[in-house]
Amino acid sequence: MKPANTLLSQTGTTIFTIMSALAVRHGAINLGQGFPDTEGPADIVHQAADALLDHRNQYPPLTGLPELREAVAAANKRFYGLDIDATSGVVVTSGATEAITACLMALINPGDEVVLIEPLYDTYLPVVKLLGGVARLVRLEPPAWELPREALAAAFGPKTKLLLLNSPMNPTGKVFTPEELGFIAGLLLKHDAYAVCDEVYEHLVFSGAKHIPLMTLPGMAERSLRIGSAGKTFSLTGWKVGYVSGPAALMGLVAKAHQNLTFTTAPNLQRAVAYGLAKPDEYFATLADELQLRRDLLDTGLKRLGFITLPAQGSYFITADFSALGFTGDDMEFCRMLPEQAGVAAIPVSAFYVETPPRHYVRFAFCKQPAVLEAALERLARWTAAKALTVSA
Numbered sequence: 001m002k003p004a005n006t007l008l009s010q011t012g013t014t015i016f017t018i019m020s021a022l023a024v025r026h027g028a029i030n031l032g033q034g035f036p037d038t039e040g041p042a043d044i045v046h047q048a049a050d051a052l053l054d055h056r057n058q059y060p061p062l063t064g065l066p067e068l069r070e071a072v073a074a075a076n077k078r079f080y081g082l083d084i085d086a087t088s089g090v091v092v093t094s095g096a097t098e099a100i101t102a103c104l105m106a107l108i109n110p111g112d113e114v115v116l117i118e119p120l121y122d123t124y125l126p127v128v129k130l131l132g133g134v135a136r137l138v139r140l141e142p143p144a145w146e147l148p149r150e151a152l153a154a155a156f157g158p159k160t161k162l163l164l165l166n167s168p169m170n171p172t173g174k175v176f177t178p179e180e181l182g183f184i185a186g187l188l189l190k191h192d193a194y195a196v197c198d199e200v201y202e203h204l205v206f207s208g209a210k211h212i213p214l215m216t217l218p219g220m221a222e223r224s225l226r227i228g229s230a231g232k233t234f235s236l237t238g239w240k241v242g243y244v245s246g247p248a249a250l251m252g253l254v255a256k257a258h259q260n261l262t263f264t265t266a267p268n269l270q271r272a273v274a275y276g277l278a279k280p281d282e283y284f285a286t287l288a289d290e291l292q293l294r295r296d297l298l299d300t301g302l303k304r305l306g307f308i309t310l311p312a313q314g315s316y317f318i319t320a321d322f323s324a325l326g327f328t329g330d331d332m333e334f335c336r337m338l339p340e341q342a343g344v345a346a347i348p349v350s351a352f353y354v355e356t357p358p359r360h361y362v363r364f365a366f367c368k369q370p371a372v373l374e375a376a377l378e379r380l381a382r383w384t385a386a387k388a389l390t391v392s393a
Helices: 006-010 015-026 042-050 064-080 096-107 123-130 149-155 178-190 250-258 267-278 281-285 289-304 333-339 370-392
Strands: 090-093 113-118 136-140 160-166 196-200 226-229 242-245 315-322 361-365
Touching: 006 090, 006 123, 015 226, 015 333, 015 370, 064 090, 064 242, 064 267, 090 096, 090 226, 090 250, 096 123, 096 160, 096 196, 096 226, 096 242, 096 250, 113 149, 123 136, 136 149, 149 178, 160 178, 242 250, 289 315, 289 361, 289 370, 333 361
Parallel strands: 113 136, 113 160, 160 196, 196 226
Antiparallel strands: 090 242, 226 242, 315 361
16 A cells, blocks of 8 residues: 555654553553643633533634633733734634644745754644654753753754744743843844744743743734643643634634634633633732642652752743662663652653753653652652662662
8 A cells, every 4th residue: 555644654652652651551650741630720610511501512713712812812911911903813722732733834835944942842843844844953951951042043044934932841841031032033033034932831930930922022923923721721731722822914824724623622611711811810820839839849859869850940840860860771761660660650851852862851740739749759769769778789
């Protein structure tokens, strides 16, 4: 038979599936996949349940229900001072991953170059390649995750169509600084390029860090597409409700891409998310507080066990260096061993790089109940103690 799509045929099982399967096989606590183990706000869930019974369950408008588009536009104004037209400047998608794909479809022609920053979310590169784009990779390196300005500038050229920016960043927890964003904006203006901004963790920022959308910088509003996620903001990841905001000239193309992907999203979930986005400022001001406590719990515990943890300013994740534990293998071997021997699952950071990745860092998700994090730390403590006894013997 004739071969199917080459890129997809060569794409293996995701690292998240592999590590989750190992967690199940060994009864391990799964700190690999980034989803909360508790429900989101009860009032938002009730809104979704009630909306199922109001006789509006047929196809909603392609770009999203008016009340959700208005809520997204209002949130852009309330939190960032952005003026987004609710009618022509917002498209509701079936999750942020679809939003990313629709934005890239709207902008990329075969042969266009796309600047991507590693470590990167695993959807980015395959979609760029499927669309015929040419990836130009720029690396952030642990432990500082500093933006390599010279390398970034060198990645731009006459064929650069866009930069895909993830801030707050998965897996690093990095929140890009005003100075870094200013440098990026300057390159986009110099090369007349667009920005697709994955900002799904926009409200999950800690330690005094501040999320600043690239779209708010001078000259960026007309060349940026900004992606948000109700799943991340309200801890309702299974709902798969995302939204794109941007200038009307680009959003019309995003809508056409969305039409050819999923066309629309469940109307009752859209109405519930509209309700959630209209919650008082106090809700959003304290949204990250509990998550920060969980981050601190895991961070303190990992350090106590000998891990070297890296700063996590946002997102669900903390990166840890295991080199001081005496394990001689790489991060993939470490993560394959951990569920069986310690009863805890993590993700190797090398999975977020294309070539020659760092090899002694792992990503733990702290978006779990404190009791679960404490249990994971207890298991890791028993493992490190047993390992130390074996070495001393």
